[in-house]
Amino acid sequence: MKIKVGIIQHSSVHQNLAASVEKLTTLLEQAARQDLQMVVVGEGWLSGYPVWFDYVPEAALWDHLPTKKLYARFRENSVLIDGAEMEHICALAKKHQLVLSLGMNERVEKGLGVGSVYNSLVLIDANGAIVNHHRKLVPTFTEKLVHAHGDAAGLKAEDTKVGKVGGLICWEHWMPLNRQALHNDAEQIHVAMWPNVHEMHQVASRQYAFEGRCFVLAAGQMLKAKDLPEELTLPENLAANPEQYILRGGSCIIAPDGRYIVPPVFDKEEIVTAEIDLQEMYYEKMTLDTSGHYYRPDIFSFSVNKKRSGF
Secondary structure, eight states, rough: EEEEEEEEEOOOOOTTHHHHHHHHHHHHHHHTTTOOOOOEEEEEEEEETTTHHHOGGGGGOTTTTHHHHHHHHHTTTBOTTSSHHOOOOOOHHHTTEEEEEEEEEEEEOSTTTTTTTEEEEEEOTSSSEEEEEEEEEEEEGGGGGTTOOOOTTTOSEEEEETTEEEEEEEEGGGGGHHHHHTTTTTTTTEEOOOSSSSSHHHHHHHHHHHHSSSEEEEOOOOEEGGGGGGTTTTOOHHHHHHHSEEEEEEEEEEEETSSSEEEESSSSOOOEEEEETTTTHHHHHHHTTHHHHHHHTOOOOOOOOOOOOOO
């Protein structure tokens, strides 16, 4: 089965949910005009990956009022999984008959954890239904300042119009048991979400494709220095070059043998596209099937607690 896939490598409107949804609406229309059947949007795209911790040292100061104000705005511009924005996006997927994998900052408004924000991935089928909702298990390093721990309720691959699709967020790709859980679900297309797909992220994405014998869509995004939050003071080098990209994309599409179908694309806001043939997976599984003839369940036991956390 041949499928046309694409990665939206554009900046969101950083920390502005309404404007980001409006921009996504336009971008999905463009994707539909290119006859794409599956589209991926990168990590935390709604409404902005918290990259400021990597570039603005004051952002991590204890009891720092500008950072507190920024966190409140960050949460306010995060997404409710059952909110109006997601309802609109699901309707777009249905209208354009697209399978959509979308990265977001997710908040909750009732029950436990109303002050918390998750780093989440939502998979929407071409009929507009949310078929998977994954929260990143462990926020990485400075992400711990703004993201809560997730759970394994969404650690699975799901049947969609284009095949069995799963996904992981950023450094989850270096958690071996995460990978095995998705391999065991007979994943055909894997979404690898990153803020920026630099060299080591390329390594992880290609290794995942080779190990899982699946296609990998590694999604990065763009962000200019001038779009960092107004609450923080830019370091001198960024203030002097506000047009420079600090998130540079790097999106790529990888085959089940680990080779690039589309090599990394940097410094361009565009939709990265390719046609893939799912049959190619089975060419490669002849030599390696980590959930089949290269798996030893008689020696290793493996289980996943897929209960949704209380937050």
